[in-house]
């Protein structure tokens with residue numbers, strides 16, 4: 435088929451194709467032009483404006499942009515005044531050599547900025563509503579340049595536009611060339627400053643919250659025999675939280691803790707989920723529940739701005755243990771910062787009773803600064819894209835479940851069930867409890883398949899979950915890990931204490947160490 439199709443078009447295509455390539459190249463030429471005499475001459479089709487340029491005297495051009503959340507696209511810059519008034523993400527046209535004075539006004543109480551990389555233009559963070567920042571630069575190279583908001587996610591959902599600098603570099607126009615060479619990277623004070631800033635660390639936030647959800651904090655089994663309607667209210671909360679001793683981080687959470695609250699319903703039940711986003715939030719948030727059959731798992735109807743509420747209804751069609759998470763760009767930023775949780779849809783008749791149920795989730799945290807740095811660490815979008823996490827965490831913070839306050843506790847002879855999920859967003863977990871064997875694993879959290887029996891380590895993908903069950907036969911300290919054990923040294927470890935009588939027929943030793951484990 436393919437061969438025949440290509441031979442059909444061959445006779446007519448070559449000339450036409452070359453023509454198209456030339457047209458396409460011409461269209462893109464202004465972007466690709468390097469600033470240099472030869473390249474400048476290669477740009478042969480001056481636009482009408484281009485004819486008027488290359489004047490020597492400095493001309494000042496002023497533009498004002500106002501940020502907007504909501505509408506189409508979801509975030510944008512809107513022109514204020516002059517020809518760009520009311521235009522969404524307007525093209526800003528200036529002549530080569532112009533001094534551009536660009537004012538950005540914050541039209542909402544969210545965090546924004548504006549950058550134009552090629553001119554080292556950066557407004558800095560603009561936080562308050564109606565706050566405005568003016569930047570000034572010389573448009574010393576021709577072409578098309580993107581202006582955009584560098585707050586993670588904002589460009590993806592619309593905050594970008596084009597600056598068109600029209601004109602040609604005239605041979606002998608040394609000033610413009612020197613300036614643009616400097617922009618390429620050498621000897622630019624601005625760039626040095628940027629790099630130094632990323633190495634630095636602010637002091638830890640003093641009143642940072644504990645964001646750790648206690649692993650015993652989950653709803654009791656459903657007892658109703660008839661289908662129920664559940665109304666769940668959740669709040670997106672951005673909060674400075676304790677990541678490690680002496681270390682804080684800006685978390686994004688559902689209800690202030692990581693993971694978010696565990697939700698529980700039974701197959702056939704209905705749920706109304708209401709998501710509010712705190713007025714203090716800098717970003718919009720949303721929720722996608724994998725238990726939902728419907729657009730975006732709810733995310734399409736819950737993109738929620740600061741101070742707003744959204745809601746939807748769904749019916750639980752299939753039993754299982756499902757991940758939920760925020761699905762607002764940059765999704766990886768929101769998830770890794772803590773916006774995930776589990777929703778259990780019990781099968782008809784519920785799950786067999788056990789003595790203890792626990793709720794544990796694994797996540798990654800991407801920081802500019804190295805693991806173990808004290809202070810208030812900054813999120814690194816780059817490391818997130820590289821899937822190069824500094825921290826791995828159970829329930830939100832480094833080693834949180836090893837602390838007496840948050841460790842899992844049970845008695846010898848008890849049956850234990852752990853609802854375990856991976857928020858991620860990227861790393862697969864090889865979930866293992868050191869010193870125990872899982873009697874049953876509901877593999878991939880399927881509750882309609884027979885559970886696996888007698889399992890040492892079970893795989894859990896990001897956006898996936900498992901349910902493991904075991905009986906505690908001997909006392910001691912058991913250790914929850916991802917058996918990719920390098921992650922233990924990056925914070926991924928928890929303790930389960932079993933108290934009670936020794937059982938020497940199962941386990942005995944000469945010495946009696948306080949610490950058990952590998």
Ligand code: CU
Nearest residue numbers: 719720760768
């Ligand atoms: Cu979010």
Ligand code: CU
Nearest residue numbers: 722724759897
């Ligand atoms: Cu998902």
